[in-house]
Amino acid sequence: STAQEALAATPKKGGRVKFASDLHGPSDTLDPGLNTSTIDYTRGRSFYNSLCQINDDLSTRPELAEEFSANSDNSEWTFKLRKDVKFHDGSPLTADDVIFSMSRHYGEKSTSTAKTLVADVKEWKKVDSHTVKAIMQGPNADLPVILGTPQFKIIKDGTTDFQTANGTGPFTLKEFSPGVRSIGVRNAHYWREGANVEEIEITAITDKVARTSALLSGDIDLMQALDPKAIRKVESTDGVGVWSVASGAYFGICAMTNTAPGNNPDFVKALQYIQRRKKIVKSVLKGQGTVGNDNPINIAYGADYCAGMVVKEHDLDKAKFHLKKSGITAAELNVAEVAPGLTDTCLLAQREAQKIGLDLQIKKVPNDGYWGAVWMKTPLNVVSWNMRPSANVMMNLAFAPDATWNDTLWKNERFGKLLVEVRGVTDASKRAEMYCEMQKMISEGTDEFPGSGMIIPAHRNYVDGKSDKVEGISRMPLGSLGGYEWPEFCWRTDA
Amino acid sequence: MSDLFEIDNLQIQARKEDGTPIPIVKGVSFNVKAGEVVALIGESGSGKSTISMATMAYCRPGLEFPGGEVRLHGKDVLSMDPQDQRKLRGNNVAYLAQSAAATFNPAITIGEQVTEAAVLHGTMTQEEADKRAVELYHALELPDPDRLGRRYPHQVSGGQLQRLMAAMALVSGPDLLVLDEPTTALDVTTQIEVLKAFKKVIRDEGSAAIYVTHDLAVVAQVADHIVVLYSGEIQEQGPTEKIITNPTHPYTKRLMAAVKPTPVAGMGELVDDAFDRDEANVEVRNMTAGYGGIVNGKPVITVLRDINVKIKNSHVVGVIGESGCGKSTLARVIAGLLPAAKGEIYLDGTKLEADLKNRSKEELQKVQFVYQMADTALNPRQLIGDILGRPIEFYQGIKGSQRREEVANLLRMVELPVEFESRYPSELSGGQKQRVNMARALAAKPEIMLCDEVTSALDSIVSSNVIKLLQKLRDQTGVSFVFISHDLSTVGSFADEIVVLYAGRVVEQGPVDEVLAPPYHPYTRLLISSVPELRVGWLEDTMQKREMAVGIARGVEITERGCPFYNRCPIAIDDVCDVEIPPTIEPHKDHFITCHRSMEDIEAAEAAPQQILHGFEKAAPDNEKVA
């Protein structure tokens, strides 16, 4: 894969890389359990390590764990830790550190943002000083991938103060000013080859034009979230380029199923048929995305994607038919620009809705407080999801009947049962069949059991910008700039 | 003597909205020789100020020069290039503006303003100019001459400002002095000093002067040559002696005829008894007032002390006294603009609230105050029609065309053209503003009018007409007046009773005939003998009298102890007058004099003023005690 290729190209040592994300602020944190944003994830990847690391194809390989294995039905996972790993303060990594790090995702007092992902681990057990065991409530083949996600970084046993980062990562923390910048210096005592660059600076430039300008003018080397409209400009400028990775990330409109108008399946269908999916990919995403089919899972999830489904084309007749059947003529859609292009997408929908006689009022609401006050609270709203490490995790987060973040409060018991069952299924074709059924339930529903109420017109790529002088960036689709893997592997051609 | 300055067929015009010209000065020509004083006299609004400003190639915004020449040393200043015009102003020609109070910049010290022109034009260094300014302050009898320059305009009185303005004009020793009503705001005693100073400068430096005034008696003292203006045209001009004694033009004759004689007893008219009730219309009892807020029941700066005044129905009470003695303050207290610290005011027998905020609209209407300074009392952004129309509408609810009719009547009453209703105050002359100011009070149809120097800027004809108008009003409607003026002849002829204020206290009070006839309070006497007479050489004669020299050369000192007039009084008793409050004697019924001396002493002093030398030693011209 690309990561390996990049590594193979004999990186040069030294130099400094400056990265600008799109958001930061006083809530910046060095506590992996509280991480929620790209800048946090990047910082986490610089100063900490995980037990397992995710490859570009979403398979896993060991990181702090020397090796890991499961029992026959994937209900018990054993991780053997490396013995040569030291924290930045010089203390060695032991099983206690892992047990402590994991324990922070449990209990009432836990503030972890990823606790639901590991809720099915019944117990973390220390086997010996360098071996830990996860005993599951049921079979789950996805545990290593989950542990590869940013929140599960390993910290020193007993850490409570996160004004500094005492991790095992490729960089040691030199400066951390929330909302301003963080600086890491190459960890000379890293347990493996380690970082190529001498220093990284992690900051954010909130304004997208300013961020792009900073890249174009050479003031930063890497930037997160390049506006698709800027691609042409960046590509035509010497010395900088676009780093676009197709992913399963998506945005869409949520029609709450517990209330009107979303509880009317025909209304949802009408909304689905007015979507100009290809146009959204072409114009709004400038080609940096793939057509969505109201299905959270796409090709980026590999085998779990149900490839056989027919994509709903833009069809005003069908839309009109369903709208008529639903008897609804007006609705209000709350929109916050939580993902680039979302407002444009909604405006497009508004325009098309007008053509079928639906008065779709758009109410722009501030991003500020959106997740608390609007999302999952108003009948029609919008959402944006990053890609998750597996289809199961994704659907578990947002579609399971009891999921806290179930966007549309869609309750389909059968879906919930399948979601748990499939984790234990090892037979590939059986598994594919089950996943396909689930995706159809979400996207189309059946006559008795309506679909999820999600309108997902497109999946977007992670589109970032980089200087040509920085190499060694992977194509892992779980986050920007190759899933935040770059701090350890990137290198400067001019170093 | 050669002609220093010539005005040749000068024309100045304004324009109507539609662009048609309104001529204001219609071809005026006269010359000024070096060392000569030319007086411009004429009715209010005849263009005197406009012509004086034209000497510096300047006209007010809205006016323009369509023709004529103004030559200084033979060169036409109107056609000079602007830089040369600027160099001329304040240097070769110095100007004393008509309303001193408004002409001083409130943000700059007096000293800087006085010396500014001389220093800027490079005729003197700052030190030289300062020195000369101090000399002038001395000459003009200004208080505290050495430190006066560091004060700001608001820290001196209106009369003092006018003298400072004179110092400003005199400081650079210009070729031509243009003095626009330089003594209107001054009481007679101070006026003498200022006139003296002008004469001295003109004599010593050989400057020429244009002296604008409506006061013919003053003209007789200072001018060599008189130009009589009417409606922008010259009616007559000639040597002073000739014009005064033998005017030929009918207008000049009328002007002379309208001059009031020196005040004497018996010139007041009898009151029509139609409205005559014994009951006082307004009564001020035991009033003490001042500025700076009231602390412990006493004003921080006490100006008036223990004042008792009764204004009977349809009576005129004249208030006279030197500049700064508290005349305006008295009127302000009655009007409620300045709440008294002590004492009461009664209107028709009912007590008035001290603060006007607590007075009823009816009470406010009944008592109308005419501000002394018309310049600041008229809103510059309101048309005259609105200024006059508002009280009519406000008090009587008259609107629309009827209101316009009323306004027109008011304008006619004060002898202003009806079309002035659509002018702004800045487009009027000084006297015209003063009349509008008075008309505004008339519009309210008051029961009592407090007139603060309403005729000071008016020529003799208009002034006597205004007084006639007031008299007519009194006779018709029974309105009573508090008439504040330093013009003793006007007071003498118009008032029924006189209150003489000195340094915030009543020194004499009584019916006009009593007050203006002996026995006088020493201060009243000084005032009366300082009124200029309409004859050439009066000033010089007066200055001969040593008594005058003694009495005049003093500032007013507001004291708490003793008699306020002590330091100027020719018959003061040391260790008595300066420590004890003088008693009140009543030579006749209702005539009160406040003095330590007995009636006999006072009468004796009248008889032989020259012999009373007491106090002369302490009155050596340069007196440190006077601050």
Next chain:
Amino acid sequence: MTDMTQNEIQDDAQEKTIYDELPDAPPKKTLKLSWTGKLGVIVVAFWALMALIGPWVAPFDQAEILDMDSYLPPGAEIDGGGTHWLGSDNNERDTLSRILWGARMTVGISFVATLLAYLLGVTAGIAAAVKKGWTDMILSRINDAILSLPTIMLGLLIVVALGSSIPILIGTAAVIYASSVFRIARAYGQEIMVMDYVESAQARGETIWWIIFREVLPNAAMPLATDFGLRLVFVVLFISSLSFLGLGIQPPNADWGSMVRESLEAMQFAEGMGAWAPIWPALAIASFTIAINLIVDDISAKSGGDLAKKMIS
């Protein structure tokens, strides 16, 4: 000397005749406009007209998403027929049409909001100066408190708390800007308050309203008018910054400030004249505000510049 003056003089002064006739109506003091002022009137009139009829003269609907690319240069032909005279925006909508539609929002809202701000700020500010004492103290402290908070923050709070609708938007802008107006009006009010003519009006028993609007205000009108001209721009920009936070005018309605803001990226992203996308609405704002200010200048020149012209360097 003419005969006429002769006659006049011989007449008794009280019976003058030449001025005696009352003109039919007092001549109006009309405002004379300079050429710049006239230009201002023309531009303002144009935008006022567009505020009324903009939607009907615009070639397209403001929400019409035309099947082309975003940020097309001016003059680009549209697939379905028609031309983007000023190019298109990020959503492939016609910029010219949106500017014409937006006139209503921008001109209307900013004008009404500024007027309200003035009504509020001037009244309270001069009232504080006139009344002095406790009224002044209380009004000034409340005002200072409002003023000391950043405008965006205040706007955010008000709109978040009360929701976003055009009346609320106008009210918010009015309250926020009234506080600045208050301070300036009060500063001028205090200087004018000490004049005798104000005292004279008080002595007449006039109400506070009369004193504020007839005695004091006309004398501070010129600097306040200048400030009015500027504040209008601030309101336009304020509304656009609220829109940016998702609080302002709701899509697809256009307002010029937001149009500039939304298409700002074009300066970087778009090619050729397409990069002018934010400039057109910016020009619309500029033309409107400059025009208003040119008129303001003419009004104020009437009350300010006369003596200034007599100065010599």
Next chain:
Amino acid sequence: MQRMVFQRILIGFVTLWVVSVLVFLMTNALPGDVAQIVLGQSATPESLAAYRAERGLDQPLLFQYFSWLGNMLTGDLGVSKAGGATISSLISGRLGNTMFLAALVALISVPLSVALGLLAAMYPGTWIDRTLTFGTLALISVPDFFIATFSVLFLAVYLGWLPAIANVAPENTFWEMARGIAMPLIVLVIVVAAQMIRMTRAGILNVMNSPYIEMAILKGVRRKRIILRHAFFNTIGPIVNVIALNLAYLVSGVVIVETIFSYPGLAKLMIDGVQTRDLPLVQACAMIFCGTYVILIILADVAAILANPRLRNPK
């Protein structure tokens, strides 16, 4: 005079107090339950209650207010709920940055705009005045975000003269600092200058009809001196008020400039605080803004008193 200044300072404290009440009430009136927003989607009833108890949010509002005020007075600004950093540590560096930039802008813009305003007033109606009028109006009617973005594109991207982001890190050299701060400086000067220029001009022309100006002309005083000495000193009161308002804006209102140039200042911090409902942070920022404002207003009032002898030496 001293009494007057003292009085102003006292009034300043009253203002601060009023603001503290206002800030407290307003931040508490923000919609959405604070605990809910802070804890986000992972909130459980128990953790919400725990959060409320920990923050004292279950106490009566009045009590909360006084304990907040008490802490504030003792210099304890509290802890940011999000990152856990103390608010004073979050603020201190940014406060310095904000004040530095504001001071620089003030230093340039105030003399510049007063001078230009005076110049325009000196030659009203002439081409100088017209040019200045058009110039200032053109600048003021262009939104600040437009100027900022344009200058980045032009000066940083196109010409490459200046960095696109404002580098003010402590390790930078003076030259780097100067280059880094140049653009925000230019943009802010443009943003605040226009109003000051216009208002200075208006203030001057407003007193130009006074008789004392006529007198100065009649004394042959030059244009420059008339404006500077005679007119200007009589209108300083209103002008310093406008200046004070603009300087207060420089401290609290420059969100856009801070965002576009990534300049770490207080204004952006406060907006971030509002967005994350970090109430202690918002309150602390608001109080700082108010404090600066109050100081500026006191200075403006004192300047007005100093410039006006009628106020300086009341009768």
